[in-house]
Amino acid sequence: MVDFSTLKAIQEKLHEAGFKLTTQRQAVVSVILEKEKDHLSAEEIFLYVRKKDSGIGLATVYRTLEILTDLHIVDRVSFTDDGVALYDLRKAGAKHFHHHLVCENCGSVEEIEEDLLLDVEKLVEKEFQFLVRDHRLTFQGLCKNCH
Template structure:
């Protein structure tokens, strides 16, 4: 099924309407799935096709998408919230690799934590509904370029 149609149905299921503004925002997110866009970036991109759209609408729509578990609001330490499309099952977030040198943010779609979640349930009496796993480090290909220094810790990870 078309992803926009799918999302439209999820809106309807919760008595929300997929207005033209909301649809434009959703399309921007789908078209830039790899990019972990910030509110401002979404705003800029969607304004090309929809010049009259207001910034507050972007904030509200992203909050709505978050509530519907279509996206996940995240903070990678650059001072702005970023939004990441969830997997189709809307269950778990994928993992991230964040390079200290080049700054690249790569996604790992596999879920590597099923075993650990079972362990958490067993040992801590805690049933996991979601997780977040980020790795910081350096790509081997970036290693030779040297490290920019140890300032990355200042970021809110």
């Protein structure tokens, strides 16, 4: 599995797929790497990117995020009912997408790296002859500060 925790790894992945890491794309990737723990919307990424490169447009940010999503460098997630897409970096060497704990009170999002669903995947593959490639798991509730 590719490690996407560095700019170089992401650059290689882009090159493999025939994309260049232009200065503008690099600005977007840098923001995602710097804010790895956050889950940012395209607009929020745009605001950070503007601080690095004031000439960059929102359309370029969207296009870059599209490419990064297609290449599975980032994933789109959504934790709210309005369905605003947030962008989340795939973790180094992660075979599955990490799980999320979303607090309904303060809105904090915590990540769980270990895969809690290995047994469930085996069961699904056996019972439904469904080849599982990935899964999403989000727990809604109250974080330790809120309950």
